[in-house]
Each structure stands twice: as C-alpha cells, then as structure tokens.
Amino acid sequence: MKKILIIGATSAIAEATARIWAQRGDELFLVARNQERLNVLTKDLKVRGSTEVNSYCMDANNFEEHLPMLDKAFGMLGKIDVALISHGTLSNQKECEQSVELTMQEIKTNALSAIALLTHLANRFESKESGTIAIISSVAGDRGRASNYVYGSAKAMVTTFTSGLRQRLYKFGVSVVTIKPGFVDTPMTAEFKKGLLWAKPEKVAKGIVVACDKKNGEFYVPGFWWGAMIIIKLIPQAIFRRLLF
Amino acid sequence: MKIYGWGRYPTIDAQVLLPQTQSVCVDLLKSNQIVLPRGMGRSYGDSANSSTVIQTDYLDHFIEFNESTGVLTCEAGVSIREILELIVPKGWFVPVTPGSSFVTIGGAIASDVHGKNHHLSGTFSEHLLSFNLMLGSGEIVSVTKDNYPDLFRATCGGMGLTGIILSASIQLKPIQSSRIIQSTIKTNCLEEVFEQFEANHASTYSVAWIDCLASGKRLGRSLLMLGEHSQDGTLELGKKKSLNMPIDMPSSMLNHYSIKAFNSLNYHWIFSKIKTEIISFEPYFYPLDAIGNWNRLYGKAGFVQYQFVLPRAVGVKGLRQILEVIAKSGKGSFLAVLKAFGRANANFLSFPIEGYTLALDFKISEGTVQLIKQLDSMVVEMGGRIYLTKDALMTETSFKRTYPQWQQFEEVRARYGAIGKFASSQSKRLGLQ
DSSP: OOEEEEEESHHHHHHEEEEHHTTTTEEEEEEESSHHHHHHHHHHHHHHTTOEEEEOOOOOTGGGGGHHHHHHHHHHHHSSEEEEEEOOOOOHHHHHHHOHHHHHHHHIIIIHHHHHHHHHHHHHHHHHHOEEEEEEEEEGGTTOOOOTTTHHHHHHHHHHHHHHHHHHHHHTTEEEEEEEEEOSGGGGTSSSSOOOTBBOOHHHHHHHHHHHHOOSSEEESSSSEEEEEEHHHHSOHHHHHHHOO | OOOOOTTTSEEEEOOOEOOOHHHHHHHHHHHSBBEEEEEESOOOSSTTTOSSEEEOOOOEEEEEOOOOOOEEETTOOHHHHHHHHGGGTTTEOOOOOOOOOOOOOOHHHHHTTTTTTHHHHOOOOGGEEEEEEEESSSOOOEEOTTTTTHHHHHTTTTTTOOOOOOOOEEEEOOSSEEEEEEEEEEEHHHHHHHHHHHHTTSSSSSEEOOOTOOOOTTTOOOEEEEEEEOSSSEEEOOOOOOOESSSSOOOGGGGGHHHHHHHHHHHHHSSSSSSEEEHHHHHHHHHHGGGGGGGGOOOOTOOOEEEEETTTTHHHHHHHHHHHHHHHHHHOSOOOOOEEOOOOOSSSSSSOOOOEEEEEEESSSHHHHHHHHHHHHHHHHTEEEETTOSSSSOOOHHHHHHOOTHHHHHHHHHTTTOTTTTOOHHHHHHOOO
C-alpha cells in the first residue's frame, strides 16, 4: 500500500490514475479547486478500495496555500511515496495572442505554480531520501507550434525543470517522473474533433501508474509519441517555420 | 456533432453537453430550451437522439457500497460493466442485466431493462431502492416507490423524459461463484421451444436463440439456453475484450444466404439434445460485448433491432404467424432471441407484459421499413407491443394503442415540469409533448 498525494486530482487523467491506485488499496490525499468534486471523488475512491482518502481545496495559483497544503498532506499521510502534479488548463492560443494578461495567467497555471510546488516537494523528498515526484507535462512542450505555443512553452519549462531536478535528486534515491501525454480525450479537449491519435485517460493512467511504481525519467504515453516527437523535433527550422499545425 | 443509437439509424446533428458535476447540470438545464439525458447511447433507435443531449460520461462515480447488505449507490453514468468489476470479486451480482454490460445505470432505469431472469425477477426497477432525479426546474428529488409513486412509475421505463437521473441505489444479489452452469436444449420447432420454456420456468435464467429463417416444419427451431449461478468456483472477471470490428462490413456481405448459413451452422453446432457446461458469466450474459463495435456488422447504413412482446394467450399461434412473415421476407438476422416474460409491473411505459418476446436485427433498407410496418400492425392486432428502447419506426397510433398508460405518463410529466423541457426524436414521433 502506497501513500499518494495528487494535486489537480479532478483532472480526467489524475482521476483515472487515482481509480487504479484506489483499487489496489493505496491511501490518497487529493488537492483540487472544486470542493463539490472533491467530495464526490473522495466517496468514489473509497468505494473502489482506497484505505483512506482525504482532500484539500486549493487553487494552485494561490502560492501561499502551497505550504499549508503540504503540511496537511504530510501530516495526514506521514510519509509520501508518490506526489503527482496534474493540474493545468488548455490555453486558448488565439485569445492569448491578443492578451498579455491571459498569456501570463496561462504560464502561471501551467508552469509557475507547478514549479513552486516542485520546489517544495523536492526539498521534502530530498531530506527523506525516497519517493517519486511525478508531473504531467505534454508532447506540446517538445517543440513550439503556432497552434498552441503558449501552453507548449509552459510545458517545456516543466519538462526542462524536472530534467534538472531528476539529476539533482538522483543521488538521494528520489525519482522524478515526467509524463508526456499526446492527445487525450478529456473535458479539457471536449471541443476537439477526435481521431486515431487520441487516447482515453484510462490508457494514460495505466502508463502513469507503471512509471510511478518503478521508473525515473521522461515518458511518452501512449508510447508511439516518442517516435512521432523525434521526427517532429528533427524537422529543420527552414521547413518547420513554414508548417502550420 | 452527429449522434445515433446502437443501430446507427437514424442519426441527428446534436449538441453534446458533458457536465462534470450536478450543479453544472442545473446550469445546463437553465441555459438550454429542450434537452434529453443520454448515457452510453446503447439504445438502438432514436430514443436517445435529441438536438441537445446531456451526456452522463463524467457523472460516473460510486457513492456507497455496503458489502454486507449488497446495497450499491452510484451516479447515473456508471456502467454495469464498472459495477461488475467492483462487485463480482466481493460476491455480488446485478439483480437484472440486459444483454450488454455497456449500459449506464441511468439508461437501465430509463429503459427499465429486463434480462434472462425476467420470468422470476422482473425488470431492473423492481430492484431499485431509490434514485435522485433532477426535474426540469433544476430541483433534485429523491424518489422511491413509496414517497413519489407517480414519479417512480413514470421515470422507470420513461426514456429519460421526466428528468435527469443523477444517482441510484440498487439491491444487488449474492453469488458464490462468477461461473454459470449453462444447459443448452435443442428444440426442433416453435411448439417444442414453448413447451421447454414452460417446463423450465424454475430455471433462474432462460433465453432461446431462434433460427428465424427456418420455415415449414422446422419453423422456430431453437437453442434454449438455461443458466444457474454455480455454487463453487472463484469470483473473478474474465479478460477484457480483444476483438474489435474496425470497419463497416460491406453491405453485400450480409445477405439472405450468409445469414441462412450462419443460422443453420449455429443450430447444428450443438449435436446432442441437451448439453451442459460451466462457463464464465460474461459469455453467458454478454456474448456480444466481446466484439467491440459489433454494430458495424450491419454496414454503414445501420440496422433496426425489432423487439416485440405478444401476450401469453396469443402464444405460439401468434408468433408462428409473425415468423412466417419474416421467413418469407427472407430478411433475417444473425441473432434472433426469444424469451418468456413474467408478469408486467406498474410502470407506465415499461415494456414487458406476460407473454413471449422476440428480438431480431434487420439491416436498414426500404424493404425493411415496409416489413416492420407489416409486423407492427400484426403485433398491435394481437395485443402486443414494441420495446421503446429498440424502436425507430413505430407510429404514434400504434404507440398510444399499445401503451395505454401514456396519458398518465404525460400527466406526471406535466405535474413535474418535464413537458417542454425533455424531449427526444422518438418522443416527438410518438406524439408525446
């Protein structure tokens, strides 16, 4: 039985992951903005088999709340085996282009708030010399594209930050897992037309559970995105700048 | 977005709303003129088609499960499959299940589904302890048989036309093993399968697969499949589905000859008069769930599943007449399923009445529409009725004649603010307000 902290617990991917953890009897501490949904989730995960579920209502953009939340989580769980950061918003690229304020807000939600949390978590995990810090980044962070570079650049920061953090914490026996999903069919992407490249959150969740159990590195889920992104990253600028996708 | 039922006919261009909380449901009700709740879209015809649907995909949480009493409470979007995954390992089973586990609890209530144990256990709603219903005004009422008898009788089998079912409590039944003892009895004609249904009334589960293309002396030859929960064995679920129908079957592949060959082969596959085997519950209850998107078997145009019930008094004679018409038309289906129903319940629009029900698939075509028209008039004449969950073509006149409690249904809808708020393509076709 593991003790797991999930920040952004009401995201579809986090919820699907929590269901797997609950089923195997793990103890969970959920953090999200919406109290109504936290209550629903708490009951659901208990029925599914979680030994204990507690929650904390907080907006991740409210940085002062981070420490009190972590104190509560560590207080309830004792030691934390896995901390998963999964909150985020899918920025509206077109609106961001017209608004500095909105762009900054999106960067704050998807990058800065995550980095603030990672900083706190890293220090606590380092002193305990064990555990896994996992975060959901995105394939969008691998290369900036016209259709979503605000969101993409925030995720690039998360990927780069956790890459450095992984090196720093390696000798302390702390794993840092960076998950890079491709297109996932969630409420966040409800507006999009779905095709062959789309995955269900349950599929991504399985990848996250495996990675958090025994891996330390960056993981594309589903796996084919690894190959797809190698190709996309290899396209020369001279060609890439002309493409629009 | 184009939506359709499991038969993929007819289709409608719809706005699909996916609320994540009950409070969002209230907002959606207020900001949209006419809506219809929708689950997994597994009803066959147009009963879950509407220009705006509130789909329960994300209202899929368990609320409470008492492992000692077997009372389960969950949100309406939880599927029977998910419930089985939770309860079977703990020694419980759903009291009534339709032939697919990919249906939501909200849908099971709205269709008041029946299963292979209807002759003894009745419909799904007969095991329903309570449910929460969001009325047209956004108000949530907790409904039981006793506190809101009218709303209970209208909502169970009410095709989502009384409000949005948010959550429900059901009484599960205990099992010792996840395996089923299946006995297959081979019968040579319709009279014989009727005799066998009567003789095996005490059997917990019973259903017959019938060769709807056999004619003459062999008309109605069937395989009657009886089932009992095994007393020993483990409590486990089988492996997940592995097959998928990736594309639409070319229309020409499905014709009189291929269907006839399939039916003949299926019938002759069983050599002995009675064959008993112990199988996992999944192939017994959900044989088609093993093939993803099996509805593509009927090609791009889609199909109609035609299910009717004839009163017991009409029995063999009535069914014989109908089977003769079907056999003569040459239009048949891979699976035609016959089942003896027990007593009807008090719900206004629940389908089962005491008698015999037959379900068959017809690939959609102009000929099919004509055939169904002809069958409809025969069924109505004999005092039977069509299952609303499968229906795509019934006329208003036939509906109002065969569901005589439709007026009471409408009165309850008027009383609780459902009229002008909840409607489907089907409800409009059938002349409901």
